[in-house]
Amino acid sequence: MTPGASGPRPYADPYVAGVGLGLVLLASFVFAGRGLGASGAFGRVAAETVAAVAPEHAAARPPLAGYLADGAAQNGSPDAPSGAAPPGAPLSPSGWLVVEMLGVLVGGFASAVLAGRFRPGVTRGEGVGVSSRLSMAAAGGVAMGVGALLARGCTSGLALTGGALLAPGAWIFIASAFGAGYVAAPLVRGAWR
Numbered sequence: 001m002t003p004g005a006s007g008p009r010p011y012a013d014p015y016v017a018g019v020g021l022g023l024v025l026l027a028s029f030v031f032a033g034r035g036l037g038a039s040g041a042f043g044r045v046a047a048e049t050v051a052a053v054a055p056e057h058a059a060a061r062p063p064l065a066g067y068l069a070d071g072a073a074q075n076g077s078p079d080a081p082s083g084a085a086p087p088g089a090p091l092s093p094s095g096w097l098v099v100e101m102l103g104v105l106v107g108g109f110a111s112a113v114l115a116g117r118f119r120p121g122v123t124r125g126e127g128v129g130v131s132s133r134l135s136m137a138a139a140g141g142v143a144m145g146v147g148a149l150l151a152r153g154c155t156s157g158l159a160l161t162g163g164a165l166l167a168p169g170a171w172i173f174i175a176s177a178f179g180a181g182y183v184a185a186p187l188v189r190g191a192w193r
Contacts, residue, residue: 035161039154
């Protein structure tokens with residue numbers, strides 16, 4: 001989409017956006033009975049993909065089997081653990097996260113189009129090539145994924161949902177994440193100049 005004659009709209013005020021995010025988190029608790037998160041959606045999709053190709057392999061791997069048991073409980077499968085939800089029950093935790101992530105993708109795309117900021121391309125600094133920027137993004141994504149696996153949750157699940165629930169581990173994570181960001185920023189600053 002080509003922005004209008006006045007150009008793209010300015011970014012949202014961070015304080016207003018923060019209050020909006022807090023209201024979305026509150027609505028998530030009220031209407032879905034769960035907080036926000038992201039890494040569980042990728043785990044669920046990965047587990048279902050592996051199970052479609054090699055079901056025995058997926059069932060024998062605890063990280064994947066947990067997502068599969070969650071899905072079996074959702075579908076009322078006889079293989080589900082005891083206390084499984086009957087058919088028609090609310091979405092399982094990992095199923096909810098898949099729906100949430102689809103909403104994030106659609107909402108992000110709609111926001112970019114409506115603000116006149118949608119433009120295919122790779123955002124990068126002047127001295128950084130496209131392949132270098134994509135390599136850095138992939139490495140950062142892998143590091144975040146490994147961190148989410150080790151921490152048993154992602155930034156949104158730990159910081160937003162855990163922080164809202166006043167979980168001590170969430171507050172330790174928030175301080176650690178900001179501290180690591182301040183330490184790492186000078187190292188990657190060249191990617192944006």
